[in-house]
Amino acid sequence: MSVLQLFYGLLASAVAGMAANVFVKGRLRPQGTGAGKTVFSASVGFCLSGFVFGSILMLCGSPVCAAVLTGIAVSALAVASNAKYAVLYEPLVFSDLFLLKYFIRHPCFYIFAISPVLRVGIAAGLIIMLTLLVMAMAYASLAGHVAGLMLAALFFVILLLFPVERMAPVPDVERDIVRFGLGGCLFIYWRRWRRQSRELLPPAHMEPLPAQPGEVIVIVQCESFADPQTLALHRNAVIPPMSGLEQARARASQYGSLNVSGFGAYTLRTEYAVLSGKTEEELGFRRFDPFLTALQNADQSLPSLLGRAGFRTIYMHPYDLHFGDRITVMPGMGFSETMGCESFGSGGSGTSVYVNDRELADKILYKISKNSDPLFLYAVSIENHGPWNGKGDPVACYLSHLENSDAMIGQLIEGLDQCQRPARLIVLGDHRPSIPGATSPEAGRDTPYVVVDFPSDQVVPVRSDIPPEALFRLALNRESVGNFISDVRSDLGGSGTSKL
Numbered sequence: 378m379s380v381l382q383l384f385y386g387l388l389a390s391a392v393a394g395m396a397a398n399v400f401v402k403g404r405l406r407p408q409g410t411g412a413g414k415t416v417f418s419a420s421v422g423f424c425l426s427g428f429v430f431g432s433i434l435m436l437c438g439s440p441v442c443a444a445v446l447t448g449i450a451v452s453a454l455a456v457a458s459n460a461k462y463a464v465l466y467e468p469l470v471f472s473d474l475f476l477l478k479y480f481i482r483h484p485c486f487y488i489f490a491i492s493p494v495l496r497v498g499i500a501a502g503l504i505i506m507l508t509l510l511v512m513a514m515a516y517a518s519l520a521g522h523v524a525g526l527m528l529a530a531l532f533f534v535i536l537l538l539f540p541v542e543r544m545a546p547v548p549d550v551e552r553d554i555v556r557f558g559l560g561g562c563l564f565i566y567w568r569r570w571r572r573q574s575r576e577l578l579p580p581a582h583m584e585p586l587p588a589q590p591g592e593v594i595v596i597v598q599c600e601s602f603a604d605p606q607t608l609a610l611h612r613n614a615v616i617p618p619m620s621g622l623e624q625a626r627a628r629a630s631q632y633g634s635l636n637v638s639g640f641g642a643y644t645l646r647t648e649y650a651v652l653s654g655k656t657e658e659e660l661g662f663r664r665f666d667p668f669l670t671a672l673q674n675a676d677q678s679l680p681s682l683l684g685r686a687g688f689r690t691i692y693m694h695p696y697d698l699h700f701g702d703r704i705t706v707m708p709g710m711g712f713s714e715t716m717g718c719e720s721f722g723s724g725g726s727g728t729s730v731y732v733n734d735r736e737l738a739d740k741i742l743y744k745i746s747k748n749s750d751p752l753f754l755y756a757v758s759i760e761n762h763g764p765w766n767g768k769g770d771p772v773a774c775y776l777s778h779l780e781n782s783d784a785m786i787g788q789l790i791e792g793l794d795q796c797q798r799p800a801r802l803i804v805l806g807d808h809r810p811s812i813p814g815a816t817s818p819e820a821g822r823d824t825p826y827v828v829v830d831f832p833s834d835q836v837v838p839v840r841s842d843i844p845p846e847a848l849f850r851l852a853l854n855r856e857s858v859g860n861f862i863s864d865v866r867s868d869l870g871g872s873g874t875s876k877l
Contacts, residue, residue, distance in 0.1 A: 383524060386440035390430040391423050393448035397455040398422065398558040403468035403551055421539060421561035426451065428532035429560075434525030438517025442509050443525065449506055451560060453499075458559055460495060464811050465641045466818050468550055469559065471567040472666035479700055541568040548662055570662040574670045581654055581677045585853040588687035588751035593800035593831075594852055595741060595754050595789065598648055599734070599782050601761040601775070602806030602824060609820040614772050617779060621786035625804065625827040626838060628790070631851070634823035634842040638664075641811025645701050647845045648757065648807065652679045652710060654849030668701050672709045679849055680753060681711030688753040689713060691744060695721045695732035696759045712755070716740075731759040734778075734785040742792035753852075757807075758782065765812065772815050786827075793831045800831040801855050803848055830855070 429450060434443035458469035545553055545565050553562045605616045626632045637647050638657060649655070649667040653674065657664040675681060680690040691714045698704040698717035707715045721732045721740065737758055744754060761782055765774035786804055793800045806824025810816055823842070828851055830836070 382440040386444040387427055387430055389444040390447040391426045394422050394426040394451045394560060397451045401455050401554060401559045402459045402462040418556045422558035424532050424535050425560045425564055428529055428536060431525050431528030431532060435522055435529055437510050437513035438521030439513035442513035446506055446509060449502060453502060454559060468554060470550060470665045471563045475666060541565050545569055566662055573661050573663055578655055578659055578674045583853055585682050585686040586855060589799050591749060591798045592751045593745055593798050596803045596852060598757045598805055598807050600758045600807060601810040602782050603809045604825050605776060607821060608816050610772060610815060617776055619783045621783040622825060624790060625786050625829055628829050628833050629827045629838045630830045630836055631839045631841055632827040633840050635805050635826040636823055636842060636844045637808050639808045640818045640822050641808060644807045650845040651848045654846045656846050668706055671706045675710045678710040679852055683753045684711045688751045689748055691754045694757040695737055731762055734758050734760045734781045738785040738788040745796060771812050775810055775812060790829060802829045803851060
C-alpha cells in the first residue's frame with residue numbers, strides 16, 4: 378500500500394459523497410453565498426467522507442475496498458433519504474438512525490413504504506459490501522489498518538472542531554442539506570442535538586385545576602386521522618359521512634384544525650407535544666424525536682401534573698410499548714398504569730393487522746367504569762396505520778378504517794353521556810396519511826381535533842386552529858374554553874383563528 382493509493386482512495390470517497398448529494402431530494406435552491414462560505418461548508422462533507430473512508434480502511438486494510446465501500450455507503454444514504462422523502466416529504470434526519478432498531482423489530486411499520494426494487498437493491502448491496510470486506514481483510518497488510526486508524530482519528534478531531542452552533546443555529550433541514558450535504562447535515566444536527574439534549578427545557582409554569590369528584594379527562598390520539606374532505610382524493614373515492622366527527626363538532630366546546638408539522642408519520646412528535654406542551658421552537662434540534670430526551674422534564678408533563686392534582690393516570694396503546702421506548706417513557710412521565718397490546722385481544726380483523734378502534738373505545742369505557750376516582754386516560758389508536766393493502770385499493774382501505782375511527786368517536790360520546798360524570802373528551806389526529814399517488818402535503822398537513830365536555834349543556838362551538846401543544850393547556854384547565862382561546866391567541870401572537 379502506497380501513499381498515492383491512500384490519496385486516490387480518499388479523493389474517490391470525497392467525490393462519491395459530493396456526487397450523491399446532487400441527487401438528494403428535499404433541497405431548497407441554493408442561495409447566493411460567498412466563495413469562502415461555500416468552501417467552508419463543503420469541507421464538512423469532505424472531512425466526513427475522510428472519516429468514513431478511514432474507519433472502513435481501519436477495518437478492511439485495503440484503500441481500494443475502503444473507497445468502494447465508502448461510495449456504496451454514501452450512495453445508500455442518499456437513496457434512503459430519497460425513499461423517505463417520496464413517502465413523508467422529509468429528507469433523512471439524524472434521529473432516523475435511532476429508528477434502525479425499530480425497523481428490525483417492527484418491519485411491518487416500514488417495509489410497505491420500500492418498493493420491491495429497492496428491497497432487492499438493499500439486499501444486493503449488503504451482499505456486495507460483506508463480500509468485499511471479507512476478501513479485503515483476508516489479503517490486507519497491517520499497514521493498511523494502521524493508516525485507516527490514523528486517518529479516522531485525524532478527521533474525527535477536525536470534525537469536532539467545527540463551530541456547529543454558528544453553522545446551524547436553528548433547524549432548517551432543506552437549507553442545511555444544500556449547504557453541508559446530506560452527511561454533513563446529519564453530523565452537524567447530531568452534534569447540535571447532543572449539546573441541547575443536556576439542557577433542561579423551560580418549565581411550564583402552570584398548575585392544573587384540582588380534580589373534581591369522579592372527573593374524567595380522556596385524550597384519544599387517532600392514527601392517520603383526517604377529514605377525508607380535505608385530502609383532495611380522486612373523484613372515484615367513496616367518502617364516508619364521518620357522522621361521529623360531525624356529532625363531536627356539533628357538541629364541542631372547541632374544535633378546529635390541529636397544525637401538526639409531520640406528514641404520514643412521526644406519531645411521537647404530536648404525542649410529545651400534547652403531553653409536554655412544548656413547541657418545536659423550544660425543542661430545537663430535539664424536535665425530530667423528542668422521546669429521546671422526554672424524561673428530562675418529566676415532572677412537568679401532563680400526566681405528572683394531573684397526577685399531583687388528584688387524577689389516576691392511565692396510558693393505553695394497543696401495540697408493543699417498546700416501540701418509541703414508551704414502556705420506559707410513559708411511566709417516567711407520570712402514568713401510573715400503562716396498557717399495551719397485551720391488554721387487548723388478538724388484534725386485527727378484516728384488512729387490518731392492528732387492534733380495531735372500536736375495541737379501543739370499548740376498553741377506554743371499561744376502564745372509566747372501573748375507576749370511580751378522578752381519571753386521566755391518554756389513548757393512542759393503531760388501526761389506521763399503513764399498509765392499506767385491503768380491497769386492492771389503498772385509498773378505499775384507508776377510508777374503511779377511517780370509518781371505524783369515526784365510529785370510535787361516537788362510541789366515546791355515547792359512553793361518556795351514559796356515565797354521568799364530569800368529563801372532557803379530546804380527540805385528535807396525529808398526522809395525515811401518506812398514500813403515494815393519492816395524498817400529499819400540498820393539500821395541507823393539518824388534522825382535525827375536537828373538545829367535548831360532559832355533561833353537555835347548550836354550548837356554541839368555538840372554532841380555533843391551534844398547534845398540538847395547545848391541547849396540553851386544554852387538558853390542564855377545564856373551566857372555560859373562551860378564556861383558553863384568548864390565552865392561546867396572546868401566546869401565538871394573534872396567529873390563531875376562531876369563529877362562532
